[in-house]
Amino acid sequence: MPPSTGSRLMRAARRFALYTTTGAGIGFAGWKVYSRNTQFQDITESSPAYSSIAASVERINPHKNRPVMLDHCERRVPLSQLQTNDVDELTRRFCAGVWSGPGFELQRRIMERAFRQLDGRETDLWEKADLDKSAYKLGERIADHFEVVDRASDKVVVRCGDSPRKQGPRNSDGIFSIEVRKDGDDAVFVMKSFFFDSTEEGANASPPSALFDFLHREYAKLWMETSVRKLLK
Secondary structure (H helix, E strand, O other): OOOOOOOHHHHHHHHHHHHHHHOOOOOHHHHHHHOOOEEEEOOOOOOHHHHHHHHHHHHHOOOOOOOOEEEEEEEEEEHHHEOOOOHHHHHHHHHHHHHHOHHHHHHHHHHHHHHOOOOOHHHOEOOHHHHHHOOOOOOOEEOOOEEEEEEEOOEEEEEEOOOOOOOOOOOOEEEEEEEEEEEOOEEEEEEEEEEEOOOHHHHHOOOOOHHHHHHHHHHHHHHHHHHHHHHEO
């Protein structure tokens, strides 16, 4: 969720916050138990973990602006508990679970109402069924907000922050990576975010508030948990 107050994703995040705080939802204590296995890891631009998104960031960051938010969360699952151990299939289904699952549902509906009727958006992925079966190939666009900019057997990297139709620098820009790797007897599901202002003036962009950072992390946990749980036996 790029932190520019003018971004469409920020508005979606605010509506998500309103929904989660006023709706019936899961109680706070229950949510902590539900999401306890998703953990955030320390990451900087010099961390080995950063290498998987470095090239994608560099391509859209001509002024080499620093991130206003950079994070990395993981969820470990024993391979014996998963429906498949194939990394390519796990990556595709993990990604499909993020976009077609309940974690993205409210945001998807908001974006659909606001942008689906605009010219040229008919080729984007909008429907849950299409999001669930997509291979997320390079260039695929999701709900006029996400575009696949890097694809490998173990990762799907999307650009976010504005419409994919705006290919140049953005006040609100970002790279979001969905990854899977094997580590011994475990599969490790990973989400990484690098959010920044890619314009010439973006070097002085301010970091988001502590509240926004908190909501972003809880949202990431929701995406992680609702997607990974669909892969369990």
